[in-house]
Amino acid sequence: MKAFLTLLLSLGLGLTAQTHPKLERAQPIPVTDAIAEDPAVAKVIAPLSLELKASFGKELVQCPTGLMRGKFGEENLLGYWVADLMRERAQQVVGAPVRFAITNAGGLRGNIRPGVVKIADVYEVMPFDNELVVAEYTGAEIIQIVKDAIRRRAGEPCSGVSAKVLGTPEKPEFSITWSDGSAIVPTETIKVALSDYLLASGDTISTLRNGRRPITTGVPLRDLLLDACTKLGESKTPLQAPSALRYEFAPGIYQALRDKKIVW
C-alpha cells in the first residue's frame, strides 16, 4: 500500500484537493408585492408596526428639496446639515468657538426625501445612539483629517473648512482653509465637534483618535436632528439645504478618487 501511495504522489495527486459541486442555476429572486405575505409572520409584524407608526409617524417639518447623502465624493448635503448642527450645538454647550465639525458619511443611513419629514425618517438617517462630543486638535491635525477623508472617501461631511484638490491625479495639490478662506494655523489648538464613535474609533481616519480634552455633551446626535426639525416645523420654516461647495476637485480628480488611482 505504501508503494501505491508513493505512486499516487508521484502522479501529482493530493487527496485533499477539491473538486467543485456543479452549479446548475443561480439568481437573485426579487422580493416584490407579487409574493403574498406569510400570514404567521405578518401577524407578528402588524401590531408592532402599528405601535411604531404611532410613535415614529409624527410629522416634524417640510423639506421641499430633500437632503441627500450624495454618493462617493458628491456633495453630501445631508452630511453638511448634520455637521453644521453639530458645530452649532457644540459651541452652545462649551461656550467657546468650535471651528470644525466632522461626521462620517457611513454613519448616515438614509436620505431625507422631499416632502414631510417624520420622526421615523430621522431615525433612518441616524439610527445609531452616538453622542456629540467636543475634543481638541491642532490645526495640522485638522488638515490631516481632511486630507485623509479625501483620500479614503473623497471627503467626509464637515463644517467650517473648505477643501480643494487641484493639480492632476498624478500630482494632486491640496488647499485646505477655513470656510472664509483664511489659513489654518498648524500649531493652533482648535475645538472640534464629532461623535463619540469617531473619537473612539476614528472610522477610517486614525488622526481623529488623537482628540484631546474630550467633553461629552450628553446630546445624542439623533436628538440634535430631531430638535432642529421640530423647531423649524414649529416656526413653519421649511428645512433647506445648507451651503454646498465644501469640497472642490480639479477635472479628473474626482474620478481618480473613485477609482483609487490618485498618486499620493
Added chain:
Amino acid sequence: MERRNFIATLGAAAAVSGLTLRAEPTPETVRLTLLHTNDTHSRIEPFGPGNGAVSGKGGMARRATLVKELRSQLGNVLLLDAGDVFQGTPFFNQYKGSLDYQLMSMIGYDAATLGNHDFDNGVEALLKAMNEAKFPFVNCNFDMKGAPALAKRVQPWLVKKFPGLKVGITGVCVDFQGLVAPKNHEGVKWLDPIESLKPVIKHLREREKVDMVVLLSHLGYDLKGGGIDDRTLAATLPGIDVIIGGHSHTFLDAPVSIKNSGGETLVFQVGFGGVNLGRMDFTLAKGAVKASSGGALPVH
C-alpha cells in the same frame, strides 16, 4: 484504508494515469439549493415609496412565503445569512434586533454569521437578541476569549447533513477597526480571516469530510485595496466552494467565479435590505471523492 477511500484512490489514479476502470460506476447525484440574504438591516417591512429602485421591495413576511414555496418545491435547502441583520429602521431602535431574529427563526434560517452592525448595541445586547434566534451562528475569525457567553453562542463552523451529502459552513467578519466602537465589541478580538479559515477548511475537508464548504462572509465583495475582501479571499485561499457575501451591499446578477490554486470559488451577494433572496442550485456526485485530477469520481 477504508474500502471507500481505497476505491476512490484507485479511481483518482485512473483519472490521472489514463487507466480505465474495470467497472464504470453509474453517477448518482444529489442536489442542494442555497438560499441566502445579506445586510437585511432590520427591513422588517418592504421599503416605502421614494427609495428609488428598491421602493416597494423586500419585507420579511414576503420572504417567508418565498422560502416556504421554494422549500416545498426543492429537496435539500439551506437558508443562510451573511450578517448585518441589525440596524437601519426604527424596528431596530425599538426591538434591538430581537424581532429580526425571531422572524428569521420563523422563516427557518439554518445559519447566519455576524456583521459589524450586529455589534452596534454591544455584546450584551447582541446576546439578548440571540435568545430569539433558533438557528446557529458561525464565525471563525473572532477571538472571543474575553466574551465567553458569546463564544458559546457562535461556533467556528458547523456541518449540515442531508442523505448522501455533508455541507460545511463557516463565517468571517470584516475588521472592526473604524466600523465598530471599541466598547461595543469588548472581549471580542478580530483576527485575520485567511489565517483563521485555513485550519477550519482543513478540518471540514479532512476530518468532517464534507462534500462542500460554504463561507458566510461579511468582508465585502470588492474593497478596491481597502482590506481583505471576498474576491481577494477567493483568489488566495483554495478549498471554499461558495462564498455568500455581505457588507458591501453589492447587487450581483449571478455568482462570480474566482480561480485559485484549488480550482475555483463562487462568490455571490444580493444587495441589501432583503430586496432579493439569493438562490444557487448545485448538483454533487454522491459520495464525491476529492481529487486534483478535476473530475469527481462517484463511489458506491
